[in-house]
Amino acid sequence: MSTELWRTDDLVRILTVKRIRTRVSREELLRVRRGVYADQRCGDEDELRALMLCLPEEAMLTRQSAADRYGFGVLRGDLVHVQLPASVPKPRLPGLAVHHSILPVRPVVVGGLPCVPAARCAVDLARTVRRLDALPVLDSAIRSGAVTQDELLAEVSAHRALRGVRQARELVPLADGRAECRQESQLRLILIDGRLPPPEPQLWVHDRDRIPRYRLDLGYRERRIGIEYDGVSHLDRDQLRYDRERVNWLDANGWRMRYFTDRDLYRRPAHIVATMRAALS
CATH class of the missing domain: 3.40.960.10 (VSR Endonuclease)
Incomplete structure (x- = not known):
């Protein structure tokens, strides 16, 4: 049975504040994050869903966090990476890394959560991580089947003048999906x-x-x-x-x-x- 999550704003529409407190005291409702409650103990996926409920509606997973969902998460880290339009203020939450983007992007829903498209994710990583880690990301992205080399080439051309784009432009033609690690x-x-x-x-x-x-x-x-x-x-x-x-x-x-x-x-x-x-x- 999947865990059900509610924002506080959603709960107060159907329960009184007193009733909410009673259910929390009886552990019928569990506080996952500030302003988010669950009906049972949460796993990692539920924790991630709860975090996304705390963010602006424009937020989508990006970089390592999106790569993990697409199947080419070769880089490890403890932070959840999300992208927001440059016009939206960055929320400050524990365990969260927020990246502003000036390039428009339409989210792709992967496993129930919005993510940047696979090609955007791979190119963003390829231009921002160290060179020795960038090629493994691109190789793994192609190997996973989430993206083709042609799609990467098209995406990198849209990143002109962004930080690190030269590195990504050099490495995308070298990417090879046959690499296994x-x-x-x-x-x-x-x-x-x-x-x-x-x-x-x-x-x-x-x-x-x-x-x-x-x-x-x-x-x-x-x-x-x-x-x-x-x-x-x-x-x-x-x-x-x-x-x-x-x-x-x-x-x-x-x-x-x-x-x-x-x-x-x-x-x-x-x-x-x-x-x-x-x-x-």
């Missing part, structure tokens, strides 16, 4: 920014019978060079056995593999570029 996208961007050829995401390696045998995070097919990001999943014992078997097969079939970790990705990007430049040369 944030770190793969970041590795690819480091190599591109290092002036190396863009590697192919999720590259399948076939055996002599042209049967797909193994899939690599990134790779250069013609040079037979593969690139892998070693994350936590590779520490599992069964995964380690599989990895060793795969490495031996790839080596026996002429593939040269290069492996990188979070230390390389976030502390030594120049090492990644130097290693791959040497491998390619």
Whole structure:
């Protein structure tokens, strides 16, 4: 059964103030936020709905909060991000980040809540977050099916003169929905920014019978060079056995593999570029 929410203004139309207080004291009504009550304990989704009831009617979810609902929420944060027209004052509420927009937009209802369109959401993130996080957002947006690259290109053209639009304009053409995780996208961007050829995401390696045998995070097919990001999943014992078997097969079939970790990705990007430049040369 879904949780029902009421504003105080709605309750006083059907109940007296005394009756409202009585129901609250008996926990028949629960205060979710100031001015919003529920008929039962609230989960995260109900808390979000309650917050939206406290905002101006023009408010819609944007950035990380909208991306989560569209299925490309690769960035994490504790704040709820909403967008309002520039003419509407910013409300001050705990846990809320309000972004004014000068560009008109028609909301899209996703899971019962108004959101900026998927392309607007992705481009807004791509122009405002750090570059290393922007490409993973765009890759994931395409992979989720919420938006196409053509839609992103059309959207970014509408953001002329806005802060960070140059970054978004550079990265949208590089977006690739084949990337399966944030770190793969970041590795690819480091190599591109290092002036190396863009590697192919999720590259399948076939055996002599042209049967797909193994899939690599990134790779250069013609040079037979593969690139892998070693994350936590590779520490599992069964995964380690599989990895060793795969490495031996790839080596026996002429593939040269290069492996990188979070230390390389976030502390030594120049090492990644130097290693791959040497491998390619």
